Amino acid sequence: MSATLELSLTVNGETRTATVAPLARLLDVLREAFGLTGTKEGCGEGECGACSVILDGELVNACLVPASQAQGAVVTTVEGLAARDGTPSPLQQAFLECGGAQCGICTPGMLVAGQRFLDGGAPATDAAVREAIAGNLCRCTGYAKIVDSIQRAAATPSPPPGERAGVRGPGDR
Amino acid sequence: MIADIPVTSVRSLDEAYAVLARRAAGLRVLAGGTDLMVQIQARVGLERIGHILDIWKVSELRHVTLDGGTLRVGALATYTDLLRSEAVRAALPALAQVAREVGAWAIQNRGTLGGNVCNASPAGDTLPILIAAGATFVVGGPRGERRIAAEEFFVAYRKTALAADELLLRAELPALAPGERLVYRKVGTRRAQSISRASLAVRARVEAGAFRGVRIAAGCVAPVPLRCRATEAALEGGGPGAAAFAAARAALDGEIRPIDDLRATAAYRRRVAGNVLEQLLAAF
Numbered sequence: 420m421s422a423t424l425e426l427s428l429t430v431n432g433e434t435r436t437a438t439v440a441p442l443a444r445l446l447d448v449l450r451e452a453f454g455l456t457g458t459k460e461g462c463g464e465g466e467c468g469a470c471s472v473i474l475d476g477e478l479v480n481a482c483l484v485p486a487s488q489a490q491g492a493v494v495t496t497v498e499g500l501a502a503r504d505g506t507p508s509p510l511q512q513a514f515l516e517c518g519g520a521q522c523g524i525c526t527p528g529m530l531v532a533g534q535r536f537l538d539g540g541a542p543a544t545d546a547a548v549r550e551a552i553a554g555n556l557c558r559c560t561g562y563a564k565i566v567d568s569i570q571r572a573a574a575t576p577s578p579p580p581g582e583r584a585g586v587r588g589p590g591d592r
Numbered sequence: 593m594i595a596d597i598p599v600t601s602v603r604s605l606d607e608a609y610a611v612l613a614r615r616a617a618g619l620r621v622l623a624g625g626t627d628l629m630v631q632i633q634a635r636v637g638l639e640r641i642g643h644i645l646d647i648w649k650v651s652e653l654r655h656v657t658l659d660g661g662t663l664r665v666g667a668l669a670t671y672t673d674l675l676r677s678e679a680v681r682a683a684l685p686a687l688a689q690v691a692r693e694v695g696a697w698a699i700q701n702r703g704t705l706g707g708n709v710c711n712a713s714p715a716g717d718t719l720p721i722l723i724a725a726g727a728t729f730v731v732g733g734p735r736g737e738r739r740i741a742a743e744e745f746f747v748a749y750r751k752t753a754l755a756a757d758e759l760l761l762r763a764e765l766p767a768l769a770p771g772e773r774l775v776y777r778k779v780g781t782r783r784a785q786s787i788s789r790a791s792l793a794v795r796a797r798v799e800a801g802a803f804r805g806v807r808i809a810a811g812c813v814a815p816v817p818l819r820c821r822a823t824e825a826a827l828e829g830g831g832p833g834a835a836a837f838a839a840a841r842a843a844l845d846g847e848i849r850p851i852d853d854l855r856a857t858a859a860y861r862r863r864v865a866g867n868v869l870e871q872l873l874a875a876f
């Protein structure tokens with residue numbers, strides 16, 4: 420007999436609902452129930468950060484969050500970073516300009532982790548940026564261009580969060 | 593099948609105790625899921641899980657307070673809560689340090705102190721600190737509450753003193769007194785996201801040239817996180833110095849029981865544990 424959960428949460432500013440297994444991974448709910456395939460699966464065990472999303476203001480690995488714990492939550496995925504009209508966010512623009520993406524498999528997670536770092540407002544020193552993305556693995560870039568991208572975005576004035584599809588989270592470390 | 597496992601999500605201890613009182617077969621507690629979700633996905637012990645009690649939103653277990661000389665850390669306090677906490681920085685800064693070294697941001701946001709304790713891995717990074725600090729665990733269930741010293745909580749490899757109907761509620765830690773220090777070091781392969789090969793925590797003060805109140809605990813060098821009483825005894829009452837440190841190192845080598853595994857050899861763990869002990873003692 421399969422267990423079910425009537426899940427309702429806010430994803431990138433929109434209310435979404437689905438009937439899922441309570442231990443279904445938020446990663447699978449986003450990709451399969453909601454068609455939001457920007458969030459990637461790398462390792463499936465919390466090591467790589469490809470599945471990074473922002474849940475109630477905090478960076479999490481969507482592969483480790485059961486649906487039961489996303490009930491009523493506010494989630495931002497990589498699809499929620501651009502403006503509502505599709506204009507890339509300053510961070511996405513910086514990734515384009517600095518060559519922050521090569522094969523691209525880590526990029527959605529890097530963008531989400533990078534955005535959470537920028538939202539916190541801490542000075543974008545090398546050490547601080549590297550700590551913020553320490554849970555995100557990249558097999559291609561050697562990280563320097565990703566760090567450059569996040570630092571460039573930190574130096575760019577950000578549009579007010581209301582203009583982003585996702586919802587800005589509170590707090591800082 | 594994972595999809596068949598029912599989950600009861602509770603928001604208060606009363607609700608949690610009501611579920612525990614029913615003693616459903618294979619009941620398993622879920623906190624931040626950073627250990628349990630990995631085990632479930634890997635189908636490790638899945639056949640033994642009949643029902644999940646999801647306590648993540650029990651807010652009364654998510655607190656960090658300093659009251660008189662006692663730091664109280666709720667079982668659901670996350671690493672992020674610990675590293676942001678003024679109380680932790682004032683009472684036991686090593687606990688903020690270790691929180692920053694566990695996993696990376698996403699793990700720190702979800703992993704809890706209670707999960708680290710109840711997962712009871714000999715590599716659990718907070719465990720040597722809790723034992724060296726002299727922590728007491730308060731556990732509770734429908735039959736009431738009891739207190740267990742941290743060093744008595746880990747009874748065998750990955751087995752704790754918790755009964756099937758009990759939850760860990762909080763850890764209570766004596767804050768550092770003036771002149772006292774608690775130092776900690778873990779050795780892994782890199783800074784972020786790596787499982788420790790060896791870790792050590794030392795609590796002590798030096799008074800009139802002699803070590804006093806020495807408490808030492810080590811991780812990854814025995815089936816359980818280990819209080820190192822012989823090493824403590826080798827140091828207690830003596831002065832810091834090369835001879836004392838060598839004696840302590842020999843005592844440590846005599847009481848740890850490391851194993852070879854895929855992450856490191858026993859011989860390597862012995863060397864590292866001894867080196868880390870000497871480095872930590874040099875800080876006094």
Ligand SMILES: Cc1cc2nc3c(=O)[nH]c(=O)nc-3n(C[C@H](O)[C@H](O)[C@H](O)COP(=O)(O)OP(=O)(O)OC[C@H]3O[C@@H](n4cnc5c(N)ncnc54)[C@H](O)[C@@H]3O)c2cc1C
Pocket residue numbers: 464465466620621622623624625626627628629630667668693694695696699702703704705706707708709710711715716717718754758759760761785786787788
């Ligand atoms: C990528 C990655 C990196 C990691 N890095 C580290 C590291 O550097 N150092 C380290 O020590 N650990 C590390 N971990 C392991 C893990 O994050 C920690 O052990 C964490 O503290 C577990 O807490 P949790 O709330 O997620 O536990 P859960 O997974 O929810 O639970 C763990 C176990 O404890 C039980 N449990 C939890 N809370 C209670 C309670 N209150 N009462 C009774 N039983 C309870 C559960 O039933 C389960 O058996 C890492 C994990 C991942 C995936």
Ligand code: FES
Pocket residue numbers: 459460461462463464465466467468469470471480481482483
């Ligand atoms: S897929 Fe989630 S961390 Fe790798």
Ligand code: FES
Pocket residue numbers: 519520521522523524525526556557558559560
């Ligand atoms: S760009 Fe290929 S893994 Fe990062």
